[in-house]
Each structure stands twice: as structure tokens, then as C-alpha cells.
Ligand SMILES: *[C@@H]1O[C@H](CO)[C@@H](O)[C@H](O)[C@H]1NC(C)=O
């Protein structure tokens with residue numbers, strides 16, 4: 001049975017008051033230099049010290065990350081809730097496990113769930129899926145033993161568990177991952193649980209007055225007959241005005257709603273209108289509609305969760321990033337899986353999609369800066385960015401395309417599947433406008449490199465431009481056991497203005513944000529030679545026509561601090 005995946009996020013209060021507790025430089029993990037025995041361990045992404053992970057987080061002056069964790073091995077199994085806290089979303093303190101399989105209703109695993117902060121109380125409660133003694137999936141409640149402990153170290157399970165069981169048409173194997181709950185105008189709570197009914201991905205809807213007794217609604221919040229089981233659903237409002245995030249239980253007229261579901265290895269979302277009186281959700285387009293297949297990320301990014309950060313009035317999205325190497329490599333490394341950089345998430349100005357951007361806090365790790373402006377990159381050339389640590393960096397570049405009118409004309413039919421376009425036209429296949437972009441984690445002799453690039457086409461039909469964004473892993477590593485398939489998507493920007501990308505590079509992960517976060521692609525790569533200080537970074541242009549770097553800023557990135565467990 002497939003592992004259930006997820007998270008929860010929480011943010012925080014007592015920020016200032018407790019900052020002191022973390023102090024003590026003796027606790028700080030030594031600022032590890034590059035470790036040749038662990039070339040793929042990251043420096044500024046969240047990873048537990050060892051073993052298998054995936055998972056979420058929550059709130060309170062302090063950010064809590066709860067994550068799915070196997071305490072015993074670097075493979076899925078014995079699923080427990082790991083728990084870490086942070087004051088800044090960058091440096092983390094490891095705590096004891098929050099929830100472990102101990103009761104008949106969760107003895108086969110404490111799977112994903114979400115935290116909800118109850119009004120009038122400053123602390124969260126957690127709804128999570130238990131795999132029970134019969135391996136049925138049921139929903140359980142847990143709450144902090146001591147709500148006054150800002151770290152919420154210890155958790156207790158509700159006497160009434162399980163609160164929701166798979167009755168009637170619910171398949172006990174397809175009933176998991178409760179969302180953060182929200183309250184309607186009738187003061188009743190709503191929560192959604194991921195399911196598959198008659199083969200269709202479904203968001204089951206439950207109501208409750210007291211958070212203990214839950215009643216299943218006749219009508220699900222939504223279902224789609226073009227998809228299978230929905231894991232880790234997420235449902236939240238986004239504002240059509242301003243740059244602030246919205247809390248789950250607010251219902252302003254200016255809100256639209258996002259429904260996300262995880263299936264087919266990706267996090268898909270749709271945008272629509274939600275009426276809290278009737279719980280009617282009407283999406284603008286449905287999952288897998290042929291022309292609009294919206295995804296948080298077109299690379300590796302799954303089972304994400306978002307949460308509302310009330311301190312900074314923003315919605316933050318986190319995803320679980322798996323490995324692309326073999327299971328035996330994971331066992332050898334001793335770990336598997338990490339968290340994406342937390343991303344602020346907003347409704348894009350077009351209203352048709354979301355945009356995502358790494359949280360500001362990550363910029364505190366920026367060190368040495370290199371800046372380049374107005375540099376022409378002729379067709380067929382590459383240009384090295386020197387002076388930073390290329391294997392641990394943050395790079396932002398914007399391009400100006402003076403020769404755009406020469407863009408290749410293509411039949412609109414060809415502009416249907418960007419994934420195929422990116423695999424057919426890898427970064428070494430020259431075009432007219434592009435491929436141009438960043439050549440990342442490149443070895444000295446360029447045997448190994450990962451390319452994040454753009455190509456611009458003009459549709460024969462209407463002369464409109466189409467911007468393709470790709471991440472080509474085909475030459476990322478000489479290791480044959482690694483999955484090197486390419487990723488691609490279209491980017492909805494006007495190339496007559498500019499095209500930009502920001503890539504966060506951290507040894508074995510590259511997170512790229514095209515067009516200020518309209519299209520995101522995350523890839524995992526395992527170079528054998530382009531490791532540590534042997535890694536290089538270039539801007540390349542293999543198109544016929546030159547492109548211009550209007551602005552490039554690149555920074556070496558420092559190492560986040562991981563404070564060791566403060567277990568009792
Ligand atoms: C689960 O934990 C037990 C020890 O309690 C261990 O023997 C077993 O190998 C573990 N399974 C996995 C898949 O990690």
C-alpha cells in the first residue's frame with residue numbers, strides 16, 4: 001500500500017519571547033564544510049539527520065514542521081510524525097516525535113494530516129490519518145499535552161478516536177489526509193478528506209460543531225472522473241486584491257478558492273468560487289482539462305500543504321521532494337527526501353493561475369554577490385559566472401530578446417505538450433530564440449550539467465509567442481542509475497518585455513522559478529564530478545540569435561543551522 005504523504009504547517013506567536021531559548025552557539029551544528037562522503041546532502045533545505053521523510057507544518061510565533069518520518073530506515077515504513085520548529089523558516093530545531101503508532105486506530109502508521117488553530121485558543125489541534133489494526137484508514141485527533149509549551153513538544157490523542165471511519169461507499173484503502181479545517185457562517189467546521197469513489201478522485205466533505213463529532217456531507221466538495229485517488233488535498237482562499245494571504249476561515253467577497261490534489265506524482269490545482277453557506281465549489285476549469293493543466297511545480301514536488309502565517313499575513317506552501325536516485329543509493333546515503341524551500345503563494349494578476357516565490361527569510365543566507373548587466377550572449381556560446389560557490393547558490397537572471405521577431409514558427413498542434421517538446425528539444429538542440437538559460441552543477445569539462453532554459457516560438461496560426469521553460473537533466477550525472485527525464489511547461493509571460501528565472505541550487509536539488517514564480521520546476525540531480533567546489537555555473541545560449549542578460553545577480557548561499565534534538 002502506498003504511503004500517505006503530507007504535512008502541516010504552522011506559524012507563530014511568542015516569537016520574540018522565546019528567541020533566546022535557541023541561542024547557545026555550542027548547540028549549533030558545526031558549519032559543515034563540503035563532505036565528500038555526502039556530496040548530495042543539502043545545506044539550506046530542511047532534512048532530518050537521517051532516514052526517510054516527507055511532510056508538513058504549523059503556527060504560533062514559532063513555525064512547526066510536522067513531517068512523515070521513518071525512525072528506523074531510509075525507506076518508507078513505521079510512519080511517525082517527526083517534529084521540528086523554527087523562528088525563521090531557515091534554521092531548525094529538532095524535537096521528539098509528535099505522534100507515533102501506539103493505538104489500535106493508528107498502529108500501522110500515523111499518516112498525513114493537518115493542523116487547525118481553534119478560535120479563542122492559541123494552539124493547534126491535529127487531524128491525521130491512522131492505518132488501524134485492520135489496515136483501514138481512519139481519521140484521528142491529537143492535541144498538545146501542554147498548550148503553554150511554545151514548542152508543543154508532547155502530544156496526546158483524543159479518547160474518542162477514531163473520529164471518522166470508512167463507512168458505506170468509502171474504500172478503507174482510499175480515505176486519508178484530512179485538510180486544515182475552516183468555519184462557515186453557521187460556525188460549523190468543515191474538513192475535506194482525500195478519497196477515490198467509483199474510481200474518481202474525490203474531496204469528501206465533513207461537518208462538525210465541536211471538532212469531535214463529524215458528519216459526512218451527502219455531496220463531496222468536489223470530484224473528478226478524469227483522475228484517480230486524491231492524496232493530500234488542500235483547500236484555501238486567495239485574494240484577488242493585494243499581496244496578503246488569507247486565513248482558511250475568512251470569506252471576503254474578494255476571495256477565490258484553490259483546490260489542490262496530489263495524484264500521478266504531481267500536485268495539481270484548480271481555481272474557483274466557493275459559497276460557504278452551501279459549500280458549493282465551482283471551478284473555472286476542472287482537473288486535467290485539456291488546455292489548462294495547472295501544477296504547483298512541473299518537476300518533482302508532491303504532497304504539499306499550505307498554511308496561513310498570521311504573523312506575516314501570507315500563505316506559505318511547502319512540498320515534499322523525493323529522490324531521483326535508486327533505493328539502494330538512498331540506503332547507502334542513509335537518507336531519502338527533503339522539503340522544498342517554503343514558498344509564498346499568491347493569485348497571479350491574470351487570476352488564471354498562482355505564483356510562488358521563495359520566502360524572504362531565505363535571503364538571509366545570501367553571501368558573496370556577483371552582478372552582471374547588459375551582457376550580450378551570442379548564439380552558440382556559454383559564459384561562466386565565477387566568484388560564487390556554484391553548488392550552493394541563489395541566482396536570478398532576466399533576459400532581453402532583441403531578435404524576437406525571428407522566432408521559429410510552429411504549428412499550434414506542436415505547442416500542446418511542453419513535456420514532450422522539452423524532451424525532444426534538449427538543451428543541445430539549437431533553435432532560433434533559445435535554448436538559452438542557466439547551465440547548473442556543471443563539471444570542468446562539461447560532461448555533466450543540468451540546464452534550466454527557455455525557447456520562444458511563434459504560433460503559425462495567430463503570430464502569438466509561446467515561451468517554453470525546461471529543465472534538462474539528461475546530462476546531469478554519469479551515474480546510470482539516476483532518473484534523468486526532462487521537465488517542461490509553458491510560461492505565461494510577454495517575451496517582448498523580458499524573461500526571467502531564479503534558481504536555488506543546493507548540491508542535489510535545483511528549484512527554479514520562471515517569470516517571478518509563474519512556472520516552477522524542481523529537479524534532483526546527482527553529479528559525480530560537478531560536486532562541491534568542482535561545480536561550475538554558466539549562462540548559455542544555443543539559439544542562432546543572440547540574447548542579452550539585462551540583469552544577473554548570483555549569491556553564494558550560507559548553511560542553515562540545524563540544532564540537534566532537545567529530547568528529554
Ligand atoms: C519498522 O520498525 C521495526 C522495529 O520496530 C523494524 O524491525 C522494521 O524493519 C521497520 N520497518 C521499516 C520498513 O523500516
Ligand SMILES: *[C@@H]1O[C@H](CO)[C@@H](O)[C@H](O)[C@H]1NC(C)=O
Nearest residue numbers: 198200223224225226227286
Ligand atoms: C465525467 O463527468 C462529466 C461531467 O460531470 C460527464 O459529462 C462525463 O460523462 C463523465 N464521464 C465519465 C466517463 O463518467
Ligand SMILES: *[C@@H]1O[C@H](CO)[C@@H](O)[C@H](O)[C@H]1NC(C)=O
Nearest residue numbers: 424425426427428429474475
Ligand atoms: C538531444 O537531442 C538530439 C536531437 O533530438 C539527440 O540527437 C541527442 O541524443 C539528445 N541528447 C541527449 C543527451 O539526450
Ligand SMILES: *[C@@H]1O[C@H](CO)[C@@H](O)[C@H](O)[C@H]1NC(C)=O
Nearest residue numbers: 443444445446447448528529
Ligand atoms: C571529463 O572529466 C571526467 C572526470 O575527470 C572524466 O572521467 C571524463 O572522461 C572527461 N570527459 C571528457 C569527454 O573529457
Ligand SMILES: *[C@@H]1O[C@H](CO)[C@@H](O)[C@H](O)[C@H]1NC(C)=O
Nearest residue numbers: 265299300324483484485486
Ligand atoms: C522518471 O521520472 C519521470 C518523471 O518524473 C517519470 O515519469 C518516469 O516514470 C521515471 N522513470 C522511472 C524509470 O522511474
